[in-house]
Amino acid sequence: MIKTIDEFAVEGQRVLVRADLNVPVAGGRVADDGRIRASLPTLTALKARGARIIVCAHLGRPGGKPDPRYSLAPVAARLGELLGHPVELTADTTGPAARAAVAALPPGGLVMLENLRFNTAETSKDDEQRGAFADQLAALADLYVSDGFGAVHRKHASVYDVALRLPHAAGYLVHAEVDALSRLTADIKRPYVVVLGGAKVADKFGAFGSLLGAADRILVGGAMAFPFLVGQGNEVGTSLLEASQVDAAAEYLKRAAPGQIELPSDVIVADEPGGLGTVVPADAIPADHMGLDIGPQTTKRFATALAEARTVFWNGPMGMFELAPYAEGTRAVAQAMTEGTAFTVVGGGDTGAAIRALGLTEEAFGYVSTGGGASLEFIQGKTLPGLAALERS
Ligand code: ADP
Numbered sequence: 568m569i570k571t572i573d574e575f576a577v578e579g580q581r582v583l584v585r586a587d588l589n590v591p592v593a594g595g596r597v598a599d600d601g602r603i604r605a606s607l608p609t610l611t612a613l614k615a616r617g618a619r620i621i622v623c624a625h626l627g628r629p630g631g632k633p634d635p636r637y638s639l640a641p642v643a644a645r646l647g648e649l650l651g652h653p654v655e656l657t658a659d660t661t662g663p664a665a666r667a668a669v670a671a672l673p674p675g676g677l678v679m680l681e682n683l684r685f686n687t688a689e690t691s692k693d694d695e696q697r698g699a700f701a702d703q704l705a706a707l708a709d710l711y712v713s714d715g716f717g718a719v720h721r722k723h724a725s726v727y728d729v730a731l732r733l734p735h736a737a738g739y740l741v742h743a744e745v746d747a748l749s750r751l752t753a754d755i756k757r758p759y760v761v762v763l764g765g766a767k768v769a770d771k772f773g774a775f776g777s778l779l780g781a782a783d784r785i786l787v788g789g790a791m792a793f794p795f796l797v798g799q800g801n802e803v804g805t806s807l808l809e810a811s812q813v814d815a816a817a818e819y820l821k822r823a824a825p826g827q828i829e830l831p832s833d834v835i836v837a838d839e840p841g842g843l844g845t846v847v848p849a850d851a852i853p854a855d856h857m858g859l860d861i862g863p864q865t866t867k868r869f870a871t872a873l874a875e876a877r878t879v880f881w882n883g884p885m886g887m888f889e890l891a892p893y894a895e896g897t898r899a900v901a902q903a904m905t906e907g908t909a910f911t912v913v914g915g916g917d918t919g920a921a922i923r924a925l926g927l928t929e930e931a932f933g934y935v936s937t938g939g940g941a942s943l944e945f946i947q948g949k950t951l952p953g954l955a956a957l958e959r960s
Pocket residue numbers: 764765766767768788789790807858859860882883884885886887888889914915916917918919939940
């Protein structure tokens with residue numbers, strides 16, 4: 568059993584909270600604060616109970632060394648606005664600046680450590696190297712709280728190793744995520760429809776193998792569709808194509824039951840992102856055009872499948888929704904989910920951001936997960952290192 572923060576006396580204790588604050592930043596400001604808001608319940612509860620709170624998180628992929636472009640400063644600023652008082656960001660992650668800031672923390676106080684990934688050891692594959700960094704993190708605190716659900720599928724120092732070194736608990740967000748996602752791993756109400764899209768194709772492609780065994784239908788959109796279309800012998804012009812996945816896509820199509828994998832039958836193409844969108848059949852994408860959204864016929868088919876579903880999992884936008892001409896597929900699919908009666912879980916940083924950007928309320932969905940890769944791995948029944956570490960006493 569994973570303990571929650573309610574089971575610990577935290578007053579006056581130094582509590583290291585691993586949060587997932589990996590949000591989009593544009594022009595030095597947080598563009599979507601969904602993940603920051605999701606971390607508030609745990610932080611405010613710990614504050615109210617007089618803990619000395621040390622928040623740690625990562626932002627982007629700075630490559631293991633300090634890089635001002637990936638500073639958590641905009642995130643600390645936004646968290647400060649949401650909490651109603653400024654949040655101090657330490658100049659280093661576990662160095663003298665961090666140690667001094669932690670030593671000065673009053674009960675109920677909060678500091679944020681600079682980007683965990685400014686340190687190569689955080690994501691290292693070498694247990695000893697990671698362990699040494701985890702030792703430094705652990706030395707800052709008396710209790711470790713895991714609340715960064717979006718990172719629990721990573722065997723990283725701040726997610727896994729530090730939990731082995733300190734008394735540990737799950738924060739409210741991790742708890743809520745596990746509760747909601749567990750409904751997609753056992754006693755699933757059918758039909759169970761999975762919608763996959765987005766651009767991180769290689770990262771997510773492995774999921775098809777186990778989802779074919781679990782889902783009644785898998786609707787594929789976004790750049791995820793292109794390896795399948797190519798695997799069927801089509802050409803996809805200048806579309807964002809993960810060519811390394813074409814063979815796997817062909818294999819999944821062979822393995823799937825008839826109709827189990829549904830691909831776009833039409834697509835919106837343009838000569839470049841921002842260009843005028845035209846609808847073409849999915850097997851007739853012009854050589855000098857790229858697919859940027861699913862077409863209206865596909866959208867209709869997907870909406871029908873969603874209306875019949877009783878359980879839905881959605882990861883990955885159907886198109887480049889950030890640009891208005893290619894947002895319709897994502898919007899319509901999202902709307903079909905909110906109109907249906909299924910229990911609907913949405914996962915993925917950009918997918919959650921899409922819902923909010925398109926003006927849909929999160930409450931219209933059964934659950935909006937803050938995790939992309941993590942939720943996808945969870946519903947496949949995989950062991951997530953960050954959760955496994957919490958199980959250990
Ligand atoms: P998530 O964060 O929800 O897991 P991803 O990171 O995999 O999703 O993908 C999100 C991105 O995918 C969005 O920025 C969107 O613009 C992009 N995208 C979706 N469809 C396409 C497409 N056809 N071509 C290029 N980019 C796409």
